Amino acid sequence: MLDKILNSRFWSWLFKGYGFVFLTFLYLPLGLIFVYSFNANSINMAVWTDFTFDWYLTIFGGANSQSEFDAAFTESPERIFEVVRNSAVVALCASTISTVIGTATAIALQRYNFAGKKFYQALLILPMIVPDIVLGIALLIFFVGAGFELSLLTIIIGHTTFLASYVFIVVSARLAGMDTTLEQASADLGAGPLTTFRRVTLPQIMPGVVGGFLLAFIISLDDVVITYFIAGVGSQTLPIFILAMMRRGLRPQINALAVLLLAFSFVVAAIGLYLRSRKT
Amino acid sequence: MSFLKITSAHKAYRTPEGAMVHALNDVSLDIRNNEFLTLLGPSGCGKTTLLKCISGFEDIDSGEISLEGKDLKGVPAHRRPFNTVFQNYALFPHLNIADNVGYGLDVAKVAKKKRNIRVEEALELVGLSGFGSREPNQLSGGQQQRVALARSLILRPRVLLLDEPLSALDRKMRENMQIELKLLQDSVGITFVFVTHDQEEALAMSDRIAVISDGKVQQVASPTEVYDEPANEFVANFVGTSNIFTGRIFEKQGNIVTIETANQRKVQAESDRFGIGDHVQLILRPEHLKFTPGGNGIPDNCIEGVVETCIFVGSDLHLHVDVGKGRKAVVHHRHDRGNADEKIEAGSQVTLYYSPRAAHLIKAMAN
Ligand SMILES: Nc1ncnc2c1ncn2[C@@H]1O[C@H](COP(=O)(O)OP(=O)(O)OP(=O)(O)O)[C@@H](O)[C@H]1O
Ligand SMILES: [Mg+2]
Numbered sequence: 004m005l006d007k008i009l010n011s012r013f014w015s016w017l018f019k020g021y022g023f024v025f026l027t028f029l030y031l032p033l034g035l036i037f038v039y040s041f042n043a044n045s046i047n048m049a050v051w052t053d054f055t056f057d058w059y060l061t062i063f064g065g066a067n068s069q070s071e072f073d074a075a076f077t078e079s080p081e082r083i084f085e086v087v088r089n090s091a092v093v094a095l096c097a098s099t100i101s102t103v104i105g106t107a108t109a110i111a112l113q114r115y116n117f118a119g120k121k122f123y124q125a126l127l128i129l130p131m132i133v134p135d136i137v138l139g140i141a142l143l144i145f146f147v148g149a150g151f152e153l154s155l156l157t158i159i160i161g162h163t164t165f166l167a168s169y170v171f172i173v174v175s176a177r178l179a180g181m182d183t184t185l186e187q188a189s190a191d192l193g194a195g196p197l198t199t200f201r202r203v204t205l206p207q208i209m210p211g212v213v214g215g216f217l218l219a220f221i222i223s224l225d226d227v228v229i230t231y232f233i234a235g236v237g238s239q240t241l242p243i244f245i246l247a248m249m250r251r252g253l254r255p256q257i258n259a260l261a262v263l264l265l266a267f268s269f270v271v272a273a274i275g276l277y278l279r280s281r282k283t
Numbered sequence: 284m285s286f287l288k289i290t291s292a293h294k295a296y297r298t299p300e301g302a303m304v305h306a307l308n309d310v311s312l313d314i315r316n317n318e319f320l321t322l323l324g325p326s327g328c329g330k331t332t333l334l335k336c337i338s339g340f341e342d343i344d345s346g347e348i349s350l351e352g353k354d355l356k357g358v359p360a361h362r363r364p365f366n367t368v369f370q371n372y373a374l375f376p377h378l379n380i381a382d383n384v385g386y387g388l389d390v391a392k393v394a395k396k397k398r399n400i401r402v403e404e405a406l407e408l409v410g411l412s413g414f415g416s417r418e419p420n421q422l423s424g425g426q427q428q429r430v431a432l433a434r435s436l437i438l439r440p441r442v443l444l445l446d447e448p449l450s451a452l453d454r455k456m457r458e459n460m461q462i463e464l465k466l467l468q469d470s471v472g473i474t475f476v477f478v479t480h481d482q483e484e485a486l487a488m489s490d491r492i493a494v495i496s497d498g499k500v501q502q503v504a505s506p507t508e509v510y511d512e513p514a515n516e517f518v519a520n521f522v523g524t525s526n527i528f529t530g531r532i533f534e535k536q537g538n539i540v541t542i543e544t545a546n547q548r549k550v551q552a553e554s555d556r557f558g559i560g561d562h563v564q565l566i567l568r569p570e571h572l573k574f575t576p577g578g579n580g581i582p583d584n585c586i587e588g589v590v591e592t593c594i595f596v597g598s599d600l601h602l603h604v605d606v607g608k609g610r611k612a613v614v615h616h617r618h619d620r621g622n623a624d625e626k627i628e629a630g631s632q633v634t635l636y637y638s639p640r641a642a643h644l645i646k647a648m649a650n
């Protein structure tokens with residue numbers, strides 16, 4: 004009955020139309036940013052004047068044909084390089100540490116039974132539910148109270164607290180699908196617990212570990228809310244920096260930066276997908 | 284000195300509902316060096332549990348497992364000189380066949396050159412030379428099983444534990460592997476502890492069979508003994524098919540006893556062990572029940588009956604014969620193509636007899 008209705012011409016077109024509109028809403032803004040990042044009009048970027056690479060060049064320090072007006076609204080390549088480096092350091096450190104913690108916790112919770120296991124599991128999921136803003140404030144209060152000076156280190160610690168949860172969930176899913184007799188087989192063939200972990204468990208859960216790492220990396224890279232609270236003066240990350248730029252007006256250079264960030268995220272996601280498809 | 288000895292082993296699991304499952308209930312077993320011992324029992328009787336306790340993946344709650352007099356308590360699985368062929372083979376999917384087989388040697392840090400030679404030998408032993416660079420999922424079930432075998436044998440264990448390794452194979456393959464395994468065991472001289480719930484497999488391959496049910500060892504004996512002289516009713520019914528008559532001995536002449544069953548049937552058997560007044564069960568295999576030849580020489584302990592069902596299984600006819608008083612007898616009759624007179628079908632009147640020597644007596648359970 005329902006089948007018949009859904010297969011009718013009218014409904015079929017309606018659904019196709021809906022899908023089209025939905026995807027347009029989703030991707031049109033991204034497309035616009037991409038187009039505008041090549042627009043030479045620096046006053047009103049919604050009005051197309053000329054094609055230019057200048058905005059990209061200003062990021063890398065290659066543009067020279069700037070008016071006074073433009074110069075006031077563009078950031079120097081040195082400054083951009085600094086915040087990009089900050090972001091990279093934070094994302095790399097935070098995702099590495101949380102990958103180690105998240106993976107270890109996932110294995111412990113999967114393989115061992117101990118009192119309070121369920122409670123512990125709930126605690127691990129909690130940071131994903133707690134609103135970012137609450138987590139940000141809590142971290143700030145903690146750091147200030149504990150006498151930490153806000154710096155890249157505090158951002159790394161802050162990110163790790165909630166990124167470990169993401170890694171935990173991704174790796175847990177992978178572990179649940181793993182055949183435990185493989186580990187028994189390894190022990191049976193004379194391998195001690197460490198050797199078994201290195202030679203059997205780790206290769207088996209590697210796609211999960213890498214996936215968790217990449218997910219954590221991307222989340223850390225574009226986190227605004229939590230970072231906003233715990234970033235010190237000299238430790239701006241790229242998203243915070245872009246936010247600050249926006250306050251002074253929506254300038255074409257931001258478009259170019261956003262496109263680069265988007266492209267980078269795509270590359271990371273593509274690596275993740277590739278690794279997943281290669282070993283399952 | 285005894286080789287692998289299990290003494291009064293107990294193992295209970297707690298189910299999530301809180302009940303206790305006694306997977307091993309006072310198991311004692313003396314496994315000899317170089318023998319092919321089969322653990323035979325229905326699903327859930329504790330066979331895998333026993334293997335896990337031997338290999339060290341599970342600890343027994345009480346009792347002792349010892350190898351050549353040395354208690355294995357506290358020795359972790361990776362330090363025990365036993366290897367296991369798992370029910371699902373458990374080949375490492377991220378390693379190719381050669382690396383799977385060489386895993387144990389790699390872990391033991393055997394020199395590369397020697398390792399490669401031994402891997403090649405092991406693959407040859409199981410008839411898979413040249414398969415080294417394949418992935419496990421590029422092999423058939425039977426081939427995977429042989430890889431698992433090679434992977435375990437390469438370490439030259441004292442005991443090889445095999446958990447229903449043939450259950451996933453089709454019948455033809457299984458029969459081939461049964462022969463191959465038996466030949467292999469003869470040639471490598473390693474003790475095999477082989478788990479199966481297939482009684483034919485157990486009879487075909489074993490030096491000795493340990494019949495297990497409900498976590499208890501019911502009988503340990505050679506295949507012929509288990510089949511011809513089952514220790515109790517469970518073994519009689521689980522290994523092959525049995526006709527069982529329960530009753531009291533009321534007459535004994537020489538070593539021929541006559542038993543009267545509850546519904547006044549009189550059956551005879553040969554026995555030294557039992558005397559007048561004993562409660563016994565008479566166990567008779569279906570192939571020992573024969574049709575009486577027509578004419579004069581009719582033996583005196585005959586059973587009249589009507590054929591109810593007649594199933595043709597190739598070499599034999601399997602008959603269910605209604606012998607009256609609510610009892611059925613199972614008869615396996617050798618299919619005789621040359622004999623044109625012989626015509627047996629449902630509804631045929633038949634007279635059955637057996638030689639008292641073919642009957643086996645056991646003590647009846649008190650009830
Ligand atoms: N981890 C466990 N927790 C609770 N009960 C268990 C556990 N492992 C096994 N059992 C129970 O112990 C009993 C024996 O199990 P076991 O695996 O030894 O049977 P098996 O003889 O190998 O059966 P199969 O022929 O089906 O493999 C079963 O009743 C099973 O339900
Ligand atoms: Mg089992």
